[in-house]
Amino acid sequence: MVFTTDAVIKSGAGFVHKLSHDSECLGTRMKLNVYVPLRKSCPVLFYLGGLTCTGDNGIEKGGFLHKASELGLAMVFPDTSPRTTEGNTIKGEHDSYDLGSGAGFYINATAEPWSSHYQMETYIVEELPRLLSEQFPQFNWDSKGITGHSMGGHGALTLFLKYPNKFKSVSAFAPICNPTQCPWGQKAFTNYLGSVSAGEAHDATCILKRLGKDAPAATILIDVGTGDNFYKQGQLLPEHFKDAAAGTPVTVDLRFQEDYDHSYYFIQDFSENHLEFHGKKLYQ
Amino acid sequence: MVFTTDAVIKSGAGFVHKLSHDSECLGTRMKLNVYVPLRKSCPVLFYLGGLTCTGDNGIEKGGFLHKASELGLAMVFPDTSPRTTEGNTIKGEHDSYDLGSGAGFYINATAEPWSSHYQMETYIVEELPRLLSEQFPQFNWDSKGITGHSMGGHGALTLFLKYPNKFKSVSAFAPICNPTQCPWGQKAFTNYLGSVSAGEAHDATCILKRLGKDAPAATILIDVGTGDNFYKQGQLLPEHFKDAAAGTPVTVDLRFQEDYDHSYYFIQDFSENHLEFHGKKLYQ
Numbered sequence: 001m002v003f004t005t006d007a008v009i010k011s012g013a014g015f016v017h018k019l020s021h022d023s024e025c026l027g028t029r030m031k032l033n034v035y036v037p038l039r040k041s042c043p044v045l046f047y048l049g050g051l052t053c054t055g056d057n058g059i060e061k062g063g064f065l066h067k068a069s070e071l072g073l074a075m076v077f078p079d080t081s082p083r084t085t086e087g088n089t090i091k092g093e094h095d096s097y098d099l100g101s102g103a104g105f106y107i108n109a110t111a112e113p114w115s116s117h118y119q120m121e122t123y124i125v126e127e128l129p130r131l132l133s134e135q136f137p138q139f140n141w142d143s144k145g146i147t148g149h150s151m152g153g154h155g156a157l158t159l160f161l162k163y164p165n166k167f168k169s170v171s172a173f174a175p176i177c178n179p180t181q182c183p184w185g186q187k188a189f190t191n192y193l194g195s196v197s198a199g200e201a202h203d204a205t206c207i208l209k210r211l212g213k214d215a216p217a218a219t220i221l222i223d224v225g226t227g228d229n230f231y232k233q234g235q236l237l238p239e240h241f242k243d244a245a246a247g248t249p250v251t252v253d254l255r256f257q258e259d260y261d262h263s264y265y266f267i268q269d270f271s272e273n274h275l276e277f278h279g280k281k282l283y284q
Numbered sequence: 285m286v287f288t289t290d291a292v293i294k295s296g297a298g299f300v301h302k303l304s305h306d307s308e309c310l311g312t313r314m315k316l317n318v319y320v321p322l323r324k325s326c327p328v329l330f331y332l333g334g335l336t337c338t339g340d341n342g343i344e345k346g347g348f349l350h351k352a353s354e355l356g357l358a359m360v361f362p363d364t365s366p367r368t369t370e371g372n373t374i375k376g377e378h379d380s381y382d383l384g385s386g387a388g389f390y391i392n393a394t395a396e397p398w399s400s401h402y403q404m405e406t407y408i409v410e411e412l413p414r415l416l417s418e419q420f421p422q423f424n425w426d427s428k429g430i431t432g433h434s435m436g437g438h439g440a441l442t443l444f445l446k447y448p449n450k451f452k453s454v455s456a457f458a459p460i461c462n463p464t465q466c467p468w469g470q471k472a473f474t475n476y477l478g479s480v481s482a483g484e485a486h487d488a489t490c491i492l493k494r495l496g497k498d499a500p501a502a503t504i505l506i507d508v509g510t511g512d513n514f515y516k517q518g519q520l521l522p523e524h525f526k527d528a529a530a531g532t533p534v535t536v537d538l539r540f541q542e543d544y545d546h547s548y549y550f551i552q553d554f555s556e557n558h559l560e561f562h563g564k565k566l567y568q
Contacts, residue, residue: 010511010543012553060345060548227294259294264344269296 002131006031012069013038016059021131025122028082028090032128033059035068035075036136043143043282044074044132045169045275046124048152051184052102055079058149061264067275073282074139078128080104080152082117090117098184099191105179106155107202109192118192121202124155125163145169145278149267150230154179157204157220157241164216169281171221171274173267174228177241178205184235205237208244217249221277223270225260286415290315296353297322300343305415309406312366312374316412317343319352319359320420327427327566328358328416329453329559330408332436335468336386339363342433345548351559357566358423362412364388364436366401374401382468383475389463390439391486393476402476405486408439409447429453429562433551434514438463441488441504441525448500453565455505455558457551458512461525462489468519489521492528501533505561507554509544 003019010016014037023030032055036042045068047058055077058064068075081104084090091113093100100114109118133141146167148156153175160170179185180196180203189199200206208215224231224238231238242252260266287303294300298321307314316339320326329352331342339361342348352359365388368374375397377384384398393402417425430451432440437459444454463469464480464487473483484490492499508515508522515522526536544550 009545009547009549010509010553011549016549063347063350065549065552066347225294261293263293265293265295265300265349268349269294 002134011035011065014069016065023082023123023127025119025127026082027117028088029085030079030082030123031055032079033077034132034136035059035065035077037069037072037074039072039138041138041140042072042074043145043279044076044139044141045145045147045278045282046076046078046156048078048106048124048146048148048155049080050148050150050152051080052097053080053149053152054102057264058267061268063268063271064275067272071275071279073275073279074136076128076132078124081120099187103151103188105151105188105192105202106159107188107192110198111192111194114192120155121159125159125166143168143282145282147171147173147274147278148175149173150236150262151176151184153177153222154185154204158202158207160218160220161204161207161211161215164218168284169278170218171277172223173270173274174224174231174236174262175204175222175238176236177222178237179203180206181237181240182235205240205244208241208248208250212248215248215250219251219253221274222252222254223257223266223274224254225257225262225266227259228262228266230262286418295319295349298353300349303419307366307407307411309403309411310366311401312372313369314363314366314407315339316363317361318416318420319343319349319361321353321356321358323356323422325422325424326356326358327429327563328360328423328425329429329431329562329566330360330362330440332362332390332408332430332432332439333364334432334434334436335364336381337364337433337436338386341548342551345552347552347555348559351556355559355563355567357559357563358420360412360416362408365404383471387435387472389435389472389476389486390443391472391476394482395476395478398476404439405443409443409450427452427566429566431455431457431558431562432459433457434520434546435460435468437461437506438469438488442486442491444502444504445488445491445495445499448502452568453562454502455561457554457558458508458515458520458546459488459506459522460520462521463487464490465521465524466519489524489528492525492532492534496532499532499534503535503537505558506536506538507541507550507558508538509541509546509550511543512546512550514546
């Protein structure tokens with residue numbers, strides 16, 4: 001087997017697989033959770049977690065599994081960054097919550113000391129699907145979707161726009177939509193890529209503006225809580241992304257959810273709705 | 285206000301209140317979570333967590349809130365033990381996972397060093413309802429239920445049987461049903477009460493046998509996973525409890541759920557069903 005199976009746990013009409021493996025592109029030992037419905041063939045939805053999270057938060061607190069079981073949708077919950085493993089220290093990874101450990105931003109770092117391990121874009125788009133297809137031959141990679149929360153919402157939007165042939169559906173919960181214009185993104189891009197301007201290639205709003213009429217025809221579902229402090233502080237900027245879609249084949253269905261904050265209580269209340277959205281596209 | 289409100293978070297048609305307070309009977313600072321639906325009057329269901337848990341696990345991972353919102357049911361998620369606070373050390377509390385911190389067993393300890401703080405029975409049955417009724421006058425204390433997981437299931441069963449006038453409904457997920465006969469219970473009773481035999485007064489199976497025909501007329505819903513290692517190891521012994529109900533006014537609806545383990549993935553799949561069970565009784 002490609003992965004070490006640390007546990008297999010019943011949930012609905014399927015099982016949670018707790019997996020670990022040595023990642024080639026990251027050079028670290030990685031953990032992840034995969035929900036595997038008991039179906040002969042199933043579409044696959046990636047869920048990318050936010051800052052400080054691991055692959056556990058979304059699957060344990062997101063309320064996704066009942067609906068995933070009902071729809072027969074496999075779900076992959078990867079970790080959000082490489083992690084130090086024995087004898088393999090990543091310098092400075094624990095110094096701040098929004099850089100290093102738990103904060104990979106789903107990009108390939110080019111600047112030291114991060115570039116030797118922080119290759120999360122390659123990990124999510126190439127290595128994981130390849131390894132998972134070996135372990136779970138029933139996964140239908142022609143029907144793959146992506147969603148995420150906050151930093152993971154940034155990952156979902158950017159990876160969808162950069163790899164339209166790899167993903168058939170995309171949605172996001174409170175995503176960072178214009179990271180070159182917010183403190184989280186500016187800090188990440190300066191450190192991982194050497195400059196904020198280098199981050200424009202990994203900024204959903206910048207990518208969509210650059211693609212213009214060449215953007216993939218898609219409806220993108222985004223929920224944001226009106227009580228979300230990170231929204232109020234200008235870390236998310238979903239309006240920038242919606243504005244950038246004007247004149248492109250992309251429709252941004254941006255829904256503001258009254259009173260909700262940035263937590264998993266917010267995700268829990270809309271996760272089933274997002275799965276229905278993905279299910280319709282992935283079963284087409 | 286009786287409690288310090290650390291956060292109020294939107295969830296469904298209601299809010300999660302993250303509270304803290306100085307407990308009089310425990311002599312420590314305590315945290316808890318309360319789900320408050322937007323209703324003028326609501327029944328209240330206590331959820332008691334298991335070993336190693338705090339008041340966060342059940343509310344974050346149990347999948348209770350959608351149904352609680354729909355039914356208009358308030359839910360209280362207390363901590364599972366007193367905790368050391370600054371200048372208030374509880375000797376030996378961190379030495380094992382199944383004794384001390386995270387392992388209060390919902391009893392009043394009589395033996396040193398535990399008796400000065402470990403008064404969880406009084407806390408759950410008297411102090412918390414009194415304080416919550418001051419903070420939330422809309423809570424209907426004439427319609428109160430109790431449920432719990434593992435050690436918290438033991439708490440739910442024993443407190444229901446010992447205080448039938450205080451609770452109208454009871455259920456449990458993978459409860460410890462006969463703690464004088466299992467390692468977890470024997471260790472707890474020896475330490476907290478000085479002997480296993482002293483624990484018979486706090487053992488659901490022993491209490492039910494002793495009450496016999498004087499037991500409260502009630503149906504008690506219990507779910508246990510057939511893949512639960514603690515069940516297999518004889519820590520739960522639900523059959524003992526069901527047997528003890530013979531000839532009493534108690535009906536034990538003991539359901540074995542195929543393949544499920546002891547985790548919150550198990551609880552998540554049956555939590556809505558338990559809330560419907562409580563809702564029917566609490567709205568009568």
